[in-house]
Amino acid sequence: MVRFILNRLLLIVPTFIGITLVAFIFIRLLPGDPVILMAGERGVSAERHAELMAQFGFDQPLWKQYVDYVSGLLHGNFGYSYSTKKPVLSEFMARFPATLELGLCAIVLASVLGIAAGILAAIRRGSWIDQVTMGTALVGYSMPIFWWALLLIILFSTKLGWTPVSGRIALTQFFPSVTGFMLIDSLLAGKPAAFWSAVQHLILPTIVLATIPLAVIARQTRSAMLEVLGEVYIMTAKSKGLTPRRVIWLHALRNALIPVVTTIGLQVSVLIGGAILTETIFSWPGIGKWMIDSISRRDYQVVQGGLLLIAAVVMFVNLTVDLLYGLINPRVRYR
């Protein structure tokens, strides 16, 4: 097990080098000069342009800029945002808990509902339940997030008034931030009303963000279950006279979960993509919107640092999934 983890950790080194290079090169391949973009219609004199380019280090040769960037990283310096003049790391940390809270809620919702729906569809294969579940999953998978979110807002927030339109918590709720997670901080502050408000604010964005992963997980669970249900050992279990419940939960599901766990792990990157739109619509103060704005401003250091930090999160999740995989499937445990 230790060796397995060590091997995995070693792989991170080349991945990181790859990501720094890709982030560094791609943002520079985009046309557009950050200084001119910053000045906008106002314009900037050639002299001032040169001065600012030098201040940001853009007058250096590319290889030198890259070396400076990487050596900064090794010293824990992710650089500064040109637009806010604040360190990239602190900008990221200020926004990341919001994305994480929303992402965790979405992945939990997608996994619980998705696996349940997948099992139900598999054991009732061909029935109306199967058809409705899989039909809904297909619709969910094809849903344009932007449209879907506005539809939910118009129905549940504006027409019915059940949920707030956007934001993380009611504006009347104000308490110190400790962990950055509203659900936890509201409880730490001893404010149950604030906790309830945070839950209400989470409902719509969680549904929107969970929609696509839910559909994928449901379909994956169904097909994995169907495959497992046709295996010889299931027939054996049934012929031993085990109850259907025991056959499904103990014998079928445990084996069917192996590909499903991988799918859930892969959905993390889908979630980050979805978070960009969801956060924009629901005014959710996370990293998705921040990254998009930085790309359009050509805020090189934010894009580089932000990508690297997001990649670190994705790698961490993948490592966790690999470890979980070992727990679920003893065959890969000690390889």
Add this chain to the structure above:
Amino acid sequence: MKLIQMLLAATATSLVLAGAGHASTLVYCSEGSPEGFDPAPWTAGTTFDASSRTVYDRLIEFKKGSTETEPGLAESWDVSEDGTEITFHLRPGVKFQTTDYFTPTREMNADDVVFSFMRQSDKASPWYEYAPGIAWEYFSSTMAGSLKEIVKVDDMTVKFVLSRPDATILATFPMDFASIVSKEYADQLEAAGTKEQFNVKPVGTGPFTFVDYQQDAVIRYQANPDWWNGKQPIDDLIFAITVDAGVRQQKLVAGECDIIPYPNPADIEGLKANPDLQVMQQEGFNIGYLAYNTLVAPFDKPEVRRALNKAINKKAIIDAVFQSAGTAAVSPLPPTSWAHDPDLVDDVYDPAAAKAELEAAGVTGLSMKLWAMPVQRPYNPNARRMAELIQSDFNAVGVKAEIVSMEWGEYLARSSAKDRDGAVLLGWTGDNADPDNFLGVLLGCDAVGANNRAQWCYQPYEDLIQEAKLTVAQEERKPLYFKAQEVFKEQAPWATIAHSIETMPMRANVTGFVQDPVGIHRFVGVSKTE
């Protein structure tokens, strides 16, 4: 029965008391996050709304809802005969805000004023570059050119010495970068080694005291009880950052916001029909234009430019591109400017005359490029669509226009080139109320090859705007700018297309909000009826 009466009376009394003690809160759903809270290094209106217009004051202020000025932290000012010295007499008894991170020990004085400007100009100041890459763009592009030094005459008097007379400099004092900051607070942060806090936790003399900022989500302020102009009627002011215009509208309808800026043009009619809301509209302080390159034939001939202007159907553009949230522009100056000439006559839309005039000028079979911006701006919400409409208008008079577009940074850089091919769609939003900010910055000879996208340097016009720049009295400047606008119209370096209309929807119970012609949003005097 008596018991019930007593209970009812007690309930009523407690309700009244609760109502009296209830803090009133105004929620403004702003369109984006501020870049920071130091009012000087930034250039975005979103940042100014959240910093300079709430927390800070300036020596001179815009009158509410006007481009005219009034005394702010300076009670009065004198300009020397030769126009090279401006002496400000400061308002006594002005207090900086007390917050949980700063308690002032003295009132605002000349040291604060000198510090507010010197940190932007003196490279030796420890505050000149207190955050990496910080730059003072507005100061450098406006005041720096003519400012020689700032002298503290006594505790309540400050003198600005100029290197040459410049009437436009007075118009820069109400600008956001010229907000007065606390030197005492700065000294305290410097001693503690936490200078970057200056941009995170602001202290000013303004109507609202900063309380808290939750990144990209909420900014909280409280009415400043010590404001020299009186405490504000609302107790708490909240900026709820809501980026998407559709969502802002839903929040307003649901009562989660009291005021929102920048609604989608297509939604405005629906908002007007809602009895719970009121919608304010005013011409924006901007101009969307099409600039010909007057250095390149055949656009070097005024008669050709005038003929092309006659071919453009502005009404169709305003209906289709602005969805009627715009007005046809006659002058480069917006109608809300004090120097706008109301008697100026616009080109008449007349394709037949345009065609005849082009032929008379010897222009047949003309092919040209038409540049369309890749970004959305209030002065041009959809440049591509606008370009298509102009293309079809030009086609009707026998001119073939090819639409080109490119990445925004490239667009800005390449459209400035003197040998640029064709006509460019672009626009401008005023930085300050001075007419020179439009007529000089965009059309003066100095700006050729830069902001003067028409590359138009016409001496009779240049003489007028230069003379106006050196004239201090507004009444004497006005006729000079009127004449300059006539010359502009006659020479037609641009087709002036539209000024957008700024729309501010708000809940029906909001009172006292006044739209500002220069597009800033401030909440002084705003209150809510129950």
